[in-house]
Amino acid sequence: MSNxxxxxYRDLNTLTEDVQTFFADRIASANGEAPESLLRLQLxxxxxxxxxxxxxxxxxxxVLVTLRFERFGAGYRVAIADTSAxxxxxxxxxxxxxxxxxxPERGMGLLMVHAAASDVRYDRSGxxxxxxxxxxDDGGDRCLDIPF
Amino acid sequence: MSLQxxxxxxxxxxxxxxKALDFRSAPEFKALCQQFVQDGTHTFILDFTGTGILDxxxxxxxxxxxxxxxxxGGQVVFASVSRPVQVVVQLTRxxxxxxxxxxxxxxxxxxxxx
Numbered sequence: 277m278s279n280x281x282x283x284x285y286r287d288l289n290t291l292t293e294d295v296q297t298f299f300a301d302r303i304a305s306a307n308g309e310a311p312e313s314l315l316r317l318q319l320x321x322x323x324x325x326x327x328x329x330x331x332x333x334x335x336x337x338x339v340l341v342t343l344r345f346e347r348f349g350a351g352y353r354v355a356i357a358d359t360s361a362x363x364x365x366x367x368x369x370x371x372x373x374x375x376x377x378x379x380p381e382r383g384m385g386l387l388m389v390h391a392a393a394s395d396v397r398y399d400r401s402g403x404x405x406x407x408x409x410x411x412x413d414d415g416g417d418r419c420l421d422i423p424f
Numbered sequence: 425m426s427l428q429x430x431x432x433x434x435x436x437x438x439x440x441x442x443k444a445l446d447f448r449s450a451p452e453f454k455a456l457c458q459q460f461v462q463d464g465t466h467t468f469i470l471d472f473t474g475t476g477i478l479d480x481x482x483x484x485x486x487x488x489x490x491x492x493x494x495x496x497g498g499q500v501v502f503a504s505v506s507r508p509v510q511v512v513v514q515l516t517r518x519x520x521x522x523x524x525x526x527x528x529x530x531x532x533x534x535x536x537x538x
Contacts, residue, residue: 422517
């Protein structure tokens with residue numbers, strides 16, 4: 277897989293499938309040897325894209341979602357920017373964490389991003405929201421702590 | 425959507441998940457499973473052969489089915505778990521809830537009544 281990619285999407289109807297195809301091709305080309313960090317990267321990006329498609333408010337705005345990632349020594353550096361109205365990321369994350377029940381049917385998306393990635397940040401500036409994070413080759417013992 | 429259900433009798437069904445179980449396909453998966461539950465199925469073998477994505481909504485739909493069948497002694501098990509799905513299983517520790525089998529055949533033999 278190339279060490280960097282910059283992808284732009286303008287159609288929410290095809291965004292999920294396009295991103296899924298992008299990662300599926302790269303995972304397939306690794307012939308079963310795709311590093312786990314790439315699989316966690318795929319998961320984190322998918323969960324964020326799913327969040328955008330289902331919940332982001334793009335009304336009155338041109339839809340633009342930009343996915344940028346690059347390989348660095350210990351993993352991947354990722355930034356996903358969008359032109360939606362944005363939201364209170366930290367507040368929503370805290371709420372989801374507090375509400376997490378025993379066998380949750382909903383509300384795990386942001387928590388899954390947080391579990392799969394490191395150094396997760398959400399910044400809003402100049403009409404653009406950017407989620408940035410790292411996915412490290414050594415994922416350690418990260419988990420989404422569901423209270424089974 | 426590429427869900428394939430294979431009822432095996434005795435309250436057992438195998439469901440091949442296909443390419444993805446995510447926020448787009450979870451409603452259809454849940455509706456399919458609900459139908460089987462209403463018809464008396466209590467044991468679900470989920471075949472993850474070749475599944476490229478299991479996201480949080482897909483996992484939530486599996487929890488939903490498990491919540492319905494487990495009080496009556498029913499089970500939900502995973503078979504032929506692909507690497508992307510295994511990442512989710514490890515991240516969420518759902519191996520504590522859902523037993524895994526290497527193949528669908530192994531799951532069917534283990535769960536078929538004597």
